Amino acid sequence: MTTTLVYDFKIKQYASFGSDFNFKYLDSVGDPIDISGYTARLQVRPDKESGTILVDMNEGAGLTLGSDGTINLSLTAAQTGNLAPIKGAVYDLLIVDGSGLVTRFAEGLVDISAGVTHD
Numbered sequence: 001m002t003t004t005l006v007y008d009f010k011i012k013q014y015a016s017f018g019s020d021f022n023f024k025y026l027d028s029v030g031d032p033i034d035i036s037g038y039t040a041r042l043q044v045r046p047d048k049e050s051g052t053i054l055v056d057m058n059e060g061a062g063l064t065l066g067s068d069g070t071i072n073l074s075l076t077a078a079q080t081g082n083l084a085p086i087k088g089a090v091y092d093l094l095i096v097d098g099s100g101l102v103t104r105f106a107e108g109l110v111d112i113s114a115g116v117t118h119d
Contacts, residue, residue, distance in 0.1 A: 014115035018074030025069040032069030085114035
């Protein structure tokens with residue numbers, strides 16, 4: 001895949017994130033690519049130049065990669081509760097295949113919306 005997916009999403013503070021949120025890694029004809037042996041990393045920052053990481057995910061820590069091409073992102077309600085509300089933060093998702101080839105799979109904006117009810 002040579003085209004980077006541009007997709008914006010929202011994380012709701014104090015709510016679980018990702019149970020129904022995932023990307024699909026597909027080949028040029030739309031068939032899923034088995035990425036179970038790949039690695040991946042996603043970071044959210046206030047802006048592209050910022051050294052501050054708001055969210056840092058990899059497989060085993062918020063990212064799950066599947067043999068059906070599924071890339072699932074997840075955060076617990078406690079994790080989202082630790083995030084400060086922000087509009088227009090940025091993220092990208094990098095995927096590394098078995099040979100070490102790094103692909104920027106997705107990028108875009110993230111809003112973290114303020115919650116009211118929590119523990």
